[in-house]
Amino acid sequence: MERQEALTIVKKQLTEHRYQHTIGVMETAIELAKRYGADVKKAELAAIFHDYAKFRPKEEMKQIILEQNMPKDLLSYNTELWHAPVGAYLVKTEVGISDEEILNAIRYHTSGRANMTVLEKVVYLADYIEPGRIFPGVEEVRDLAKQDLNKALIRAVQNTIQFLLKKNQLIYPDTIHTYNSLIMEIK
Ligand code: DGI
Ligand code: FE
Ligand code: FE
Ligand code: FE
Numbered sequence: 001m002e003r004q005e006a007l008t009i010v011k012k013q014l015t016e017h018r019y020q021h022t023i024g025v026m027e028t029a030i031e032l033a034k035r036y037g038a039d040v041k042k043a044e045l046a047a048i049f050h051d052y053a054k055f056r057p058k059e060e061m062k063q064i065i066l067e068q069n070m071p072k073d074l075l076s077y078n079t080e081l082w083h084a085p086v087g088a089y090l091v092k093t094e095v096g097i098s099d100e101e102i103l104n105a106i107r108y109h110t111s112g113r114a115n116m117t118v119l120e121k122v123v124y125l126a127d128y129i130e131p132g133r134i135f136p137g138v139e140e141v142r143d144l145a146k147q148d149l150n151k152a153l154i155r156a157v158q159n160t161i162q163f164l165l166k167k168n169q170l171i172y173p174d175t176i177h178t179y180n181s182l183i184m185e186i187k
Contacts, residue, residue, distance in 0.1 A: 001097065006048045009095055013052055022051060024130030025123070032122040036149045039101070039119060046105035046123045049095065053087035061086045077172045084110040112157065112178030121149055128156045154182045 003026075011019050026047040033043035053061065061082040065074055070085050088107035091097050105123040108116065112124055129142045129152075137159045144152035157179045164171050 001045060001095075003044060003048070006045055006095075010048055010052055013055065015055070018051060018054060021130060021132050022048060024132045025050060025126045028130045029122050029126035032126055032145065032149070033119070035146075036118055036122060038117075038122045042099065042102050042105070042119055043122050043126075045097065045099075046102045046109075046119065047126055049091045049097070049102075050087065050106050050109045050123055050127060051083065052091050052095070052106070053083040056083065056086065056090070058082070064089055073173070077170050081110050081172055084108065108174070111172050111174035112153075113174045114177040114181035116178065116181070118149070121153055125149065125153055125156060150182050150186050154179070154186070157182065 007023075010022060014022060026044055029043040029047035030040055032038070033040045058079055061079075062075060064070070064086050065072070065082065068089055070089075074081055074085065085107050088103040091106055092103055097103065101117065101119055104117070105120045108120050109123050109127055112120070116124070125141075125145055129138060129145055137155070141152050141155050141159070144155055157175065161171060161175065161179065164175075
């Protein structure tokens with residue numbers, strides 16, 4: 001699928017603000033894919049569709065999680081986590097993208113997971129550092145992203161976990177698995 005067709009499809013699912021974020025993620029993911037040797041076309045498509053399900057009603061997402069035998073523990077954690085696996089499912093069934101590497105990059109863009117592929121890392125990091133993001137620590141991760149993919153990711157996950165800890169929020173196990181796996185990778 002070409003970029004323009006993909007953008008036209010996803011635009012209908014998003015607010016204008018979220019669409020601008022998506023453009024930023026797309027441009028950043030392409031840059032990171034070139035730098036770290038991921039498939040550039042797959043990075044582009046995964047980035048375009050990564051937040052496809054962001055604005056689906058919670059009830060619809062819950063039903064899909066149950067009916068499609070996704071991890072049920074998702075339902076006990078923050079609803080913010082749901083749009084990633086549900087997005088992968090809807091991008092497959094509604095948009096017709098069947099490439100599992102692309103779908104996994106969408107599926108794991110919020111939590112990450114152990115042993116992420118370079119493509120998954122690129123999309124996760126692009127989502128975190130795209131130019132529209134403005135939160136404490138993002139500049140440091142942008143700098144690290146120019147030097148070392150894993151080190152940039154570790155800092156992003158550390159920031160996310162710290163943010164969740166401060167807000168007394170649950171931490172989804174895959175988020176911890178992402179951190180542990182990356183630390184093992186750089187040892
Ligand atoms: O969809 P985006 O806003 O572009 O970004 P995202 O898909 O990375 O979602 C980020 C949100 O998900 C953010 O509010 C933090 C939350 N989140 C990420 N990992 C966890 C989490 N929330 C909980 N409770 N637990 C997690 O492990
Ligand atoms: Fe997201
Ligand atoms: Fe993210
Ligand atoms: Fe996003």
